[in-house]
Amino acid sequence: MSLATGKCIPCRKGDPALTDADVSGLLSQVPGWALIEVEGIKRLERVFKLKNYAEAVALTNKIAAIAEEEDHHPLIVLEWGRVTVHWWTHVVKGLHKNDFIMAARTDGLFGE
Amino acid sequence: MSLATGKCIPCRKGDPALTDADVSGLLSQVPGWALIEVEGIKRLERVFKLKNYAEAVALTNKIAAIAEEEDHHPLIVLEWGRVTVHWWTHVVKGLHKNDFIMAARTDGLFGE
Numbered sequence: 500m501s502l503a504t505g506k507c508i509p510c511r512k513g514d515p516a517l518t519d520a521d522v523s524g525l526l527s528q529v530p531g532w533a534l535i536e537v538e539g540i541k542r543l544e545r546v547f548k549l550k551n552y553a554e555a556v557a558l559t560n561k562i563a564a565i566a567e568e569e570d571h572h573p574l575i576v577l578e579w580g581r582v583t584v585h586w587w588t589h590v591v592k593g594l595h596k597n598d599f600i601m602a603a604r605t606d607g608l609f610g611e
Numbered sequence: 612m613s614l615a616t617g618k619c620i621p622c623r624k625g626d627p628a629l630t631d632a633d634v635s636g637l638l639s640q641v642p643g644w645a646l647i648e649v650e651g652i653k654r655l656e657r658v659f660k661l662k663n664y665a666e667a668v669a670l671t672n673k674i675a676a677i678a679e680e681e682d683h684h685p686l687i688v689l690e691w692g693r694v695t696v697h698w699w700t701h702v703v704k705g706l707h708k709n710d711f712i713m714a715a716r717t718d719g720l721f722g723e
Contacts, residue, residue, distance in 0.1 A: 552675070552678065552679055552684055553679065556672070556675045559671065559689065560668070560672070563664070563668045563671075563689070566664065567664055567665065572664055572690065572691040574688060574689070574690050575688070575689040575690075576686060576687070576688050576689075577671065577675070577686070577687040577688075577689060578684065578686050578687075579684040
């Protein structure tokens with residue numbers, strides 16, 4: 500099953516973050532996403548370039564809709580012609596498979 | 612005239628940024644906004660706390676609407692229950708009175 504058609508699986512406090520090996524494997528399935536670290540916590544980051552502000556706002560709202568649907572909320576930076584997205588999982592203090600699923604689904608929204 | 616009822620005035624490349632004295636004076640009219648500096652460029656920043664994600668998305672869209680209306684676009688960071696806004700003016704490489712007008716209008720949207 501591809502990541503892009505995945506659904507988030509419930510994750511609980513105490514669940515472990517993905518190992519570095521797991522992260523490497525999954526990262527290759529979401530080209531365009533970079534592995535970054537903010538205050539010691541790993542995140543997935545991608546910058547989407549759009550034609551104008553309206554398109555950036557529209558993408559932000561599409562991402563917000565899947566975030567609510569899955570109850571998994573990214574950080575989104577909305578600027579003119581540009582949307583930056585960070586996915587990570589607070590309760591595991593790092594990356595969960597859900598973040599890769601959501602990254603792949605975000606790519607799908609961008610391509611719509 | 613209060614800032615909150617102001618409209619952006621057209622500003623052009625080559626217009627000067629506000630002086631520190633002007634910034635101090637205007638800053639006192641938008642309590643809640645902090646003066647920050649990013650890569651040597653002054654910006655106004657405020658973090659708005661919301662009850663949930665839907666309210667944060669709604670505020671983001673309201674801000675986006677006035678940004679398009681005035682053709683002056685901030686940086687907005689959308690997270691669960693939290694919206695961070697930065698206003699500054701690219702062409703003056705710093706703060707313009709427009710940024711204070713938009714900050715005051717953003718406060719009005721939050722209070723709606």
